[in-house]
Amino acid sequence: METTPFWLAGEPAHGEDAVRVTHPSDGSLVGTTTNATEAQVERAVAAAHAAAPGFAALPASARAAALDHVSRRLAERAGEIARLITGENGKPPRWAAAEVARAASTFRWAAEEARRFSGDLQRLDTDPAAAGRIAVVRRFPRGPVLGISPFNFPLNLVAHKVAPAVAVGAPIIVKPAPATPLTALLLGGILAETDLPPGAFSVLPLPNDRAAALVREPRLPVVSFTGSGPVGAAIRAAVPHKHVTLELGGNAAALLCADWSSPEDLAFAAARIATFANYQAGQSCIAVQRVYVHQSLYDEFLPRLVAAVEALDPAGDVGPLISAAAAERVRSWVDEAVAAGARVATGGHRAGSTYRPTVLTGVPPTAKVVTEEVFGPVLAVSPVSDDTAGLAAINDSAYGLQAGVFTHRLDVAFTAHRTLEVGGVIVGDVPSYRADQMPYGGVKGSGAGREGVRSAMEDYTEPRVLVLTGLEL
Structure with missing residues (x-):
């Protein structure tokens, strides 16, 4: 069985230690990949950091085109992807097929949002002292994103981290769940078919005990984590200076x-x-x-x-x-x-x-x-x-x-x-x-921040005000 490559700054790569992915029911081998080495992680982080200014300046049409491509390809390869989800995750085919359809929709929504993510105008002459002034409020990426995803939705929860990042022009490094990396790697292959710039994305299999170093990495100012409450709490405590979004589950x-x-x-x-x-x-x-x-x-x-x-x-x-x-x-x-x-x-x-x-x-x-x-x-x-x-x-x-x-x-x-x-x-x-x-998100022990394409785009960005003066409004 051929070893599946991971994606390092948009290019296929192999690491050193092998990762065997098996079916949860019978332990049969679904596929193999490798974990990224420390040197490869450093290359991915450096590439994301270097790509950030250019990616943020990429025209909305280019970002939307890439997202539209991913949405189409997910729909075209739906049966193949659903079978892979069932293989590594074990979920029944009907739910795997539903997940693929949702992921295609998530990328389609992101393409639409990328085209209309325009900002706001605010008249400032509501105060006499600000006659002739208007404010343009736009949102710009905070910087590269670290996305950590769980095993239960190995495609769509990765999509909910990647699609908003591409929509706003923020490079992203995805660490998929160790039990289910193959679907995320397949998504990386579809992203590699687009014209996104080098460094715009990496998908790096890593054991969980190596995630803490990535979380602390100063060149990744945004962390988006979906998973268990104790791990989420540890992330928030470790990097209080970062912008951290947490989806930590519940007992609905x-x-x-x-x-x-x-x-x-x-x-x-x-x-x-x-x-x-x-x-x-x-x-x-x-x-x-x-x-x-x-x-x-x-x-x-x-x-x-x-x-x-x-x-x-x-x-x-x-x-x-x-x-x-x-x-x-x-x-x-x-x-x-x-x-x-x-x-x-x-x-x-x-x-x-x-x-x-x-x-x-x-x-x-x-x-x-x-x-x-x-x-x-x-x-x-x-x-x-x-x-x-x-x-x-x-x-x-x-x-x-x-x-x-x-x-x-x-x-x-x-x-x-x-x-x-x-x-x-x-x-x-x-x-x-x-x-x-x-x-989509929660309060109390269920986390902080919101997923959902537009909400995540706002989490990945920060407002910046431009005041224009001397205008006849």
Whole structure:
């Protein structure tokens, strides 16, 4: 099997120590690459630093053309890329195909945003002392970006770092997750087909214990990290002088309000929650983990939810976790909750890297399956006395990424939007909904800053004011 090159300042390269990428289910070899050496990392950083002024000055048309090319090529090679995602990540083909489609959309949005990222005009003659003055406020790149991406979306979460960087003209170095580097390297190959300048991008496989040095690198003033909370906290503490954006996950909750009561409503909520608690084995930052149900609906809803979970196709809907160790951790958390009094309504079994979709009831509020991020196919379902108590239960968390509120009432939707301590409230659906152009991120332990193409472009840039004087306005 040919060793896949990585991308160093836009050129293919090989390092020294080999990286074997295997399928999470059966350990079969998917592909090989190499980790970049320290000298190669230095070359990538120096190239990004040198490229920064010229890349920032590149016309918007050139940046947009490169992004359009990537979007088209992702769509053209969708089947091939989806198979690679399934191979190294293990997610079922339907979810891999959806990820490729989303990534193509992410680059298309970035091309459109690159064309209209123009700045603002402000009249200053609103004050008599500033007669004849106007301000032009434009945004310019802070400098090269370090993007660190996780294993669960090995294409689209890389896209959410690369596409905004290209759109604003900021060089970027991507460190993909060690378990899933091949998809990011394929994306690097597509970027290499464009006319982006040398140094505009590098994709460097590295073990996690070598990431700290890159984070501290002074020539990379922006760090965009998606991953675990402890690692994100360590990054923020290590470089307080840098502009750091963190997407650190959560334990997303859904609330069924009193008015969501018809049989059709309950069937829809059960199907959506079952699917998006367990899709790609629950390995999503906004997979449903906690479910709060108005007590008047609980007895009717719970068996519907259990039936919907049991109807899922283990291979086509769920898939394996990233490793047997990850599945074992999920098992230990469920067993701990059961030992503390929780009951298993369905599931609760591990086999290798798979864990059967599990519904728990009567979970103590201190159990890890409700206080931490399970990142596995586990649901904790609890009744609440009223809608207000349900909103309070959602807020009773160290995390705050997104929440889903099943209601038809506009006043309840606005109350939820005002009171929920999360980055996004999804009304009438699960918290797992995300459109790639919308601001996406969280509060509390879920991070800082926002993904979403336009939001990330603003994070990667800073405003600069130009005041013009002596004008007849």
